[in-house]
Amino acid sequence: MKKKIAAAALVITLGLSMLAGCGQKAAEEPAVKQTAQESEAVTEEGDGEKKTETANSELSGKITFWTTGDKSNTNDHTYPWMEENIRLFEEKYPGCEVEATFITSGEDYLTKITTEVAAGNAPDVFRTYLTGRLQPFVDGGKVLPIEHMLDTYPETKAIMNDKALALSTFDGKAYAIPLIASGEMFFYNKKIFRECNAEVPETYEELLALADLFNEKGVTPCMLGISDPWPGTIPYMMIFNRLNGNELYEKVVLNKEADFADEAFVNAGQYLQDMVNRNMFNESIVAISQEEAGNKFKAGESAMIIDGSWSVPGFAETLGDDVGIFNLPAIEGGKGSANDWLMNFDEGFAISSGTKNQPVAEAFLAFIFSPERQAAYAETGALIACKNVDYDTSKISPLTTEVMNAFEAAAYSIIPWDNPLGTDVGQELNNTTQAIITGGDPGKEFGKLQEYAEDAWGE
Incomplete structure (x- = not known):
């Protein structure tokens, strides 16, 4: 049976809900996270609570990452933020390396990523499009559902926006995380x-x-x-x-x-x-x-x-x-x-089903969508898709606020x-x-x- 996406129902309500979580107080975060390759050191406290320490050093390996970005474009505030994500991720996980490719033109990127995914050569983590442009990747088994990653990293799961994830959901499973409300x-x-x-x-x-x-x-x-x-x-x-x-x-x-x-x-x-x-x-x-x-x-x-x-x-x-x-x-x-x-919600990020290092790929995707990194992105003036992210609203411009207010007051949203x-x-x-x-x-x-x-x- 052909997979269906819940876009038609979403479009009526998206305008009233897409930015409702921006700038709100973050949900209380779990103290730790683990991956399949991270070990636990558990000790019982007097009150019966467990103290868990994460061995980040056990997560290792190299992954490839593709996205759009133009270092020379002063309008592109996503590029320096994404470069910083890579640097901070590799500092946090010393055994990991992210080989990044930034493609300047969105049209070129769409052509190249579609070709590489179809040929089975997709990078481990990559920017993807949503709804009808994502569906062929899902139907072809080219991308992994993200449920395992979200269960592994509950602090990332806590800031997910269900309205945004609906644009990447097919047969009840989400396959990409949208980055922005655009x-x-x-x-x-x-x-x-x-x-x-x-x-x-x-x-x-x-x-x-x-x-x-x-x-x-x-x-x-x-x-x-x-x-x-x-x-x-x-x-x-x-x-x-x-x-x-x-x-x-x-x-x-x-x-x-x-x-x-x-x-x-x-x-x-x-x-x-x-x-x-x-x-x-x-x-x-x-x-x-x-x-x-x-x-x-x-x-x-x-x-x-x-x-x-x-x-x-x-x-x-x-x-x-x-x-x-x-x-x-x-x-x-x-x-x-x-x-x-x-x-719309846009600029989704997905994990290739052909990845040879799923734990590192999941860790990197979760890091991009951690509360801290999403807060840093919001403070550049980006309209983030995630909800319950606590950030300094004094750092954003009046123009950002004007756009957010217009979107929140919209009667109808057109994808x-x-x-x-x-x-x-x-x-x-x-x-x-x-x-x-x-x-x-x-x-x-x-x-x-x-x-x-x-x-x-x-x-």
Whole structure:
């Protein structure tokens, strides 16, 4: 029987619960942890309690680890945190070594990890995607369930977020731990808005009028980089929701009932193309990456950017109080709401079923998701997926707080489509929106996507 993931039910409630645990007091932690290769020295205390000492030195061996990361990208606060994880893990477990590979491009990473996993060459621990992109790994027996690791490391188990784990759960077993709560939105430069007498738009027509205003002032309205196609799908998904609500999204994207030729998809594509023709975006949109777009926004080269919450630390660090967020406004006559947000749990980490050193792999995964290391990550401004993690909230920016508050108040959460659609159809969707942005006919492009989905899903 085909494995099923509990995503459809989750999407309705995710927005109200995804960040509920962030910044809360940590649950009382067990004093010790053990692995299969760690020994106990147990002595009876007078009150009948047991004192357990862990022999970390008995855990040994080398594992491989793959993830995304770019040392040169100042927006990437995950890279230095992950490097520190590796260093501290090897200090704690002197007999262990982590051979890490960081791949800069998310698109390159998706291609490479999918190829290596399919070929049976997966690294011991690796970043994976969730829902539809994880399912082939699970169906193929390429990843281990994480229950044994969580039972071995109860302090990690104590901070797991069930809502997040639902995105990696198939037939009752979880196969990856999501790292972040992520969402996609408009960021805007408050200084540029003040200088141009611009206001945050409350309607879709006001947003389009901003494109005219900023162009008249010689300012690029909104930065976006689609040399890798996926960022172009962000405004498309927003537009589709505002026009159509969520019923068709759930049918096609979550339930995989191919219907991309429906006029609703085509019409949303036309809206996206109209936005491009209104000169909303930078002329270099196809030539630059989203990382380059982010750097240009930080340098004050545009009034807005459509980007993800993963960029919050870098934007806040560079722009300080001069950066804020808003969601795509409602479209008159549409069924969706400006309080429906694109958000999800993301960046899962899994253990390969082909690992030759499961105890070390489990120890490393547990270390990344220990309360201490998750607190350190949260203090970089990251929106962590784990709950009950105690960290210093004075270290996070007002922008982080603004994003967290917006997510908590969301009426509905939309999982970014390319995740549940899977590696094949999800990538083809991104190619479709890229083609539309560059002038392709929306009807023809979505017709091709429909044919592709029918073939991929066997319809």
